[in-house]
Amino acid sequence: MAPRSQVLINGRFLTKTLAGVDRTAQELVRALAPLASGRGWSLVCAVPANAPDDAEIRGRLGLGDESPILRSVLRGYLFEQVALSRAMPSAILLSLCNMGPILRRRQLVMLHDAQVFDVPRSYPLAFRQAYRFLQPRLARRAGAVVTVSEYSRTRLRANGVTTGVPVDVVHNGTDHFGRVEPDDAILNRFGVARKGYAFALGHPASHKNLGVLLQAYSCADITLPPLVLAGHAPAGLAAGDQSVIAVGRVSDRELKALYQNARMFLFPSLTEGFGFPALEAMACGCPVIAADAGAIPEVSGAAAIMVDPGNVRAWRTAIMRLHADDEERGRMIIAGIEQANEFTWDRAAKKLADIIGRLHQAI
Numbered sequence: 001m002a003p004r005s006q007v008l009i010n011g012r013f014l015t016k017t018l019a020g021v022d023r024t025a026q027e028l029v030r031a032l033a034p035l036a037s038g039r040g041w042s043l044v045c046a047v048p049a050n051a052p053d054d055a056e057i058r059g060r061l062g063l064g065d066e067s068p069i070l071r072s073v074l075r076g077y078l079f080e081q082v083a084l085s086r087a088m089p090s091a092i093l094l095s096l097c098n099m100g101p102i103l104r105r106r107q108l109v110m111l112h113d114a115q116v117f118d119v120p121r122s123y124p125l126a127f128r129q130a131y132r133f134l135q136p137r138l139a140r141r142a143g144a145v146v147t148v149s150e151y152s153r154t155r156l157r158a159n160g161v162t163t164g165v166p167v168d169v170v171h172n173g174t175d176h177f178g179r180v181e182p183d184d185a186i187l188n189r190f191g192v193a194r195k196g197y198a199f200a201l202g203h204p205a206s207h208k209n210l211g212v213l214l215q216a217y218s219c220a221d222i223t224l225p226p227l228v229l230a231g232h233a234p235a236g237l238a239a240g241d242q243s244v245i246a247v248g249r250v251s252d253r254e255l256k257a258l259y260q261n262a263r264m265f266l267f268p269s270l271t272e273g274f275g276f277p278a279l280e281a282m283a284c285g286c287p288v289i290a291a292d293a294g295a296i297p298e299v300s301g302a303a304a305i306m307v308d309p310g311n312v313r314a315w316r317t318a319i320m321r322l323h324a325d326d327e328e329r330g331r332m333i334i335a336g337i338e339q340a341n342e343f344t345w346d347r348a349a350k351k352l353a354d355i356i357g358r359l360h361q362a363i
């Protein structure tokens with residue numbers, strides 16, 4: 001019997017709070033794990049010193065006991081750039097979170113977006129400098145580079161990150177939300193009426209463009225449904241403003257409840273490498289009004305209402321019209337569910353597996 005090809009997972013993401021990039025890595029590995037045996041692979045996960053225990057890692061990634069977990073004494077960039085550059089040199093390293101060891105050729109790296117180049121003010125200086133130095137070198141040296149949207153592929157090339165480097169697009173999935181049980185208690189805790197509010201996610205980064213929503217809600221001459229804002233509450237949010245309800249950080253269960261019970265979801269970002277929230281909302285039966293920017297039109301298709309991200313009047317008009325039109329909301333709910341169903345982790349994993357297979361043959 002021929003020896004199995006080895007695929008080594010860069011498990012640094014397991015030490016971080018689960019954000020979009022880290023969720024992508026987790027869900028892709030979960031979907032790849034059942035494919036490994038049929039592809040003739042042996043999956044191994046390498047993790048830094050501060051990673052969770054083996055049981056938690058196996059649970060999060062869907063790995064069986066046949067998949068070893070290798071622990072390093074290093075962490076952070078040292079783990080990634082030093083330990084992973086030498087670990088299991090015959091294996092294909094799978095680095096799914098924007099970064100990997102720049103000295104390693106036997107590697108597939110996923111670069112999610114070019115936002116550190118396009119909107120540098122949204123990121124700390126040290127972070128920007130590290131990515132500007134490492135990412136172009138990583139892209140040139142890695143055996144394969146993938147990204148999550150056609151938009152990101154274009155922007156990575158435009159910023160010189162992947163100049164002369166072939167890049168495959170593997171769209172994310174959104175069906176992970178199907179495993180989440182909603183926690184409706186958050187609605188009672190904040191006195192939020194079901195189907196009576198617009199919903200948005202707060203984030204301190206400037207490109208998330210929350211200011212346009214606050215401006216839309218600042219006009220006293222119009223009536224909009226209350227805006228429920230989860231996550232970061234912007235400094236411009238007035239104390240005691242009943243039109244905007246800040247609920248703070250929420251769990252996945254609370255997030256799903258907020259999506260499911262919202263009258264609409266508002267997504268004003270100036271740029272997104274993919275745009276998880278739009279598809280998550282659609283999967284939960286929540287109509288979406290989104291900025292016509294970044295990868296949002298690519299993933300939303302015709303299922304969302306697209307608005308100029310800087311036009312406050314257009315946002316007010318779109319919110320008022322959708323709030324008043326139950327027939328349009330019904331059509332958008334059906335279209336949104338159909339659109340979200342097009343993006344599955346199984347489909348993403350199969351495409352990624354084909355790329356890994358090509359890389360095994362080429363190197």
